Amino acid sequence: LMPRDLREMEDSSFWEMGTNGYRLEYINxxxxxxxYLGELDPLRFDMVRSYLGRKYNHYLMDYIRDADGVPMESERHMKDRVAYDYMxxxxxxxxxxxxxPMTHVLMHANTGKFGNNAPISAANERWIRELFPMNFNREGFVLNRRDSSLYDLTRMQPQPYWAINHLLMRIKYDTNEDLEFVTGDRDNRRAWDLREGALELRDESLLLTTLPEGRAYARLQEGSELRDLNIDTYVDGNAFGAQQIYLRSTPDLSQSxxxxxVNNVLLVQEMQQGSTRELYxxxxxxxxxxxxxxxxEDRRDAMVRENEAFARYA
Structure with missing residues (x-):
């Protein structure tokens, strides 16, 4: 976004300005x-993302280190590097x-301080307190209390593919407050008996939403029984976790x-009076x-992709 775009967004009254730093770059x-890949800019990072694990850091969160984890810069150089970005x-x-902007978001979050070790945490904290009246230091939860530190606030980062009820359910879980969920098409919604979670009907889609680590379950109302039918369905969502369709089921699901x-596996089971038989x-x-x-093969592909990334953006 260009400065004029930011001004237009702010003038709309819906947006407030914040910043998550001068650069998006990865180290170590x-x-x-x-x-060991070392330092990656966003273009290189995006090219090799599918071959990365969790072993990397954001530019201002640690010393720049070699393959053995030994700092390649002095503490003074680290402080100068941090200061340059904030200036x-x-x-x-x-x-x-x-x-x-009034608000700063620390990248990355959830370190318990302002960096991954005491010297760099102190360097970041000094500049954050000097430039900003508030800072989001944690991520994953929505609830900030009156006695929360203005420099240790928590945030949630909704994703564009979330259903509305997904966002509402996360807020409900964090705040323990009752919320009214979106139901969608009310006429078709009457055909379904919601037993757990939240249900939204959108065109021909059923969007079931659970609490974290919970489950959502909706049953076609009695009187809507169909003995023989063909089902053609598209199941959206995360490949990991469980999504289930029960056919010919009793109300308590003891027979179905x-x-x-389940975790990227298609599984068909017959359930009968407490016993389960796997069919497929x-x-x-x-x-x-x-x-x-x-x-x-995957290790080889990773090395090829990494070499391509460094060659393309040399």
Whole structure:
């Protein structure tokens, strides 16, 4: 977004200005096979993202380190590097917008302080307190209390693909407050008896939403029984977790044919009076005819992709 775009958004009264720093860059990066990649800008990072694990850091959260984890800069150089980014952020916002935003979001979150070790945490904290009246230091929850520190606030980052009830359910879980969920098409909604969770009907889609680590369950109302039918359905959502369709089921689900997607596996089971018989099981990639590479093949592909990323953006 250009400065004029930010001004238009702010003038709409719906948006408030904040910033998450001067640059988006990653340091101390390793792939999932523990190959050291070092520093990556967003373009390189995006090219190799599918081969990374959790072993990398944001630019201002640690010393720049070598493959053995040894700092490649002195504490003074680290402080100068951190200071440069905050001064550039300050100067650019003052020049382009005329002011520094009131809110700062630390990248990344949930370190318990302002960085991954005491010296860099102190360097970040000094500049954050000097430039901003508030800072979001944690991520994953929505509830900030009156006695919360203005420099240790928590935020939730909704995703564009979330259903409205997904957002509402997360808010309900964090605040323990009763909320009214979206139901969608009210006429078709009457055909369904919601037993757990939240249900929205949108065109021909049923959007079931659970509490975290909970479940959602809706049953077609009695009187809507169909003895023989063909079902053609598209199941959306995360490949991991469980999504289930119960056919020919009793109200308590003690007898049914259960078609499940469980952790990227298609599973068909017959349930009868407390016993379960497996009728079919297969991995989704196998059903779709996708090739699953071996570990050596995937390691080779990772190295090829990494070399391509460094060559393209040299």
């Amino acid at each position: 990066v390793f792939d999932r096979y523990n190959n 550039r952020l300050r100067d650019i916002y003052e020049e382009e917008l005329g002011y520094i 044919i259960c078609v499940s997607l 099981r297969e991995k989704i990639p196998v059903i779709l005819g996708e090739t699953i590479p071996s570990v050596p």
